[in-house]
Amino acid sequence: MGGALHGVNASSLYRGPLDGFVARRDALVRELRSTDREASVVAGKLRKPAVTAWAIDQLASHEPDVVLELLAAGADARESQQAFATQSPDRDDFARASTRLRDAVEAAARATNTVLEAGGHATSDDAIRRITTTLQAAATGNAEERLALWLGTLDQDLAPSGFGAVDDPQDDDPELATAIASLRHRASAARRPVVVRTSPTERLERERAERATAELEREAGKARALADAKRVQADKLAEQARDAEEAASAAEQAADAAEHTAGQARAALDR
Numbered sequence: 001m002g003g004a005l006h007g008v009n010a011s012s013l014y015r016g017p018l019d020g021f022v023a024r025r026d027a028l029v030r031e032l033r034s035t036d037r038e039a040s041v042v043a044g045k046l047r048k049p050a051v052t053a054w055a056i057d058q059l060a061s062h063e064p065d066v067v068l069e070l071l072a073a074g075a076d077a078r079e080s081q082q083a084f085a086t087q088s089p090d091r092d093d094f095a096r097a098s099t100r101l102r103d104a105v106e107a108a109a110r111a112t113n114t115v116l117e118a119g120g121h122a123t124s125d126d127a128i129r130r131i132t133t134t135l136q137a138a139a140t141g142n143a144e145e146r147l148a149l150w151l152g153t154l155d156q157d158l159a160p161s162g163f164g165a166v167d168d169p170q171d172d173d174p175e176l177a178t179a180i181a182s183l184r185h186r187a188s189a190a191r192r193p194v195v196v197r198t199s200p201t202e203r204l205e206r207e208r209a210e211r212a213t214a215e216l217e218r219e220a221g222k223a224r225a226l227a228d229a230k231r232v233q234a235d236k237l238a239e240q241a242r243d244a245e246e247a248a249s250a251a252e253q254a255a256d257a258a259e260h261t262a263g264q265a266r267a268a269l270d271r
Helices: 018-033 037-044 051-062 064-083 091-118 125-140 143-151 174-183 200-270
Strands: none
Touching: 018 037, 018 051, 051 064, 051 091, 051 125, 051 143, 064 091, 064 125, 064 143, 064 174, 091 125, 125 143, 143 174
């Protein structure tokens, strides 16, 4: 990873056309050989990055604000995830942090795809997937990966690694921590979880109340279901009554017409 290279300034090496990486690396090795042989050996081992990793590296210089927002969102998401290891996790806080991280990853992926196209490299669904996965992994991975994302020195695609080590989180590089400090929301840190301790008697009473409440809710559900069924039956009977009323009215009208016709026939015979 290009984040910590024993004094070698790798940022300028990874930034620039991908095709020129090897030439830039060899030039750096020659430059360092006379002044810092150990650094020149480290530089000589630097790998040409995958095209998707190279495109992400360009964001550090072309879209630094996008990278900082992603890293800040990742830091907040890691902190919120770590809060889930406590006895009083804030689910709303975690949901907000996760949404922010997703939005930041999507924005960075769109910017990276633009860089890829501008550099004359073909884009594909697979490339977009690898870019998105690497951005997510770098923003929530270990301290070295986060630093490499910030410096623009990623040399390979990354696989998802969760939210770093929840039990033993790694602090950001001091300069990186300072750079993202103003972008951090720190909702979890500002609201320390409060652990409410209850006695065994209180817990027992609460369990009894919860069971009683659950039973009342079940009975209420049954009553509602019965009421709904009765309403359906009443509506059906009302509809049948309307149909019967209409049939009776029609029959009465037919009877009236028949009686009128019969009366006319009787009157004609009497004449």
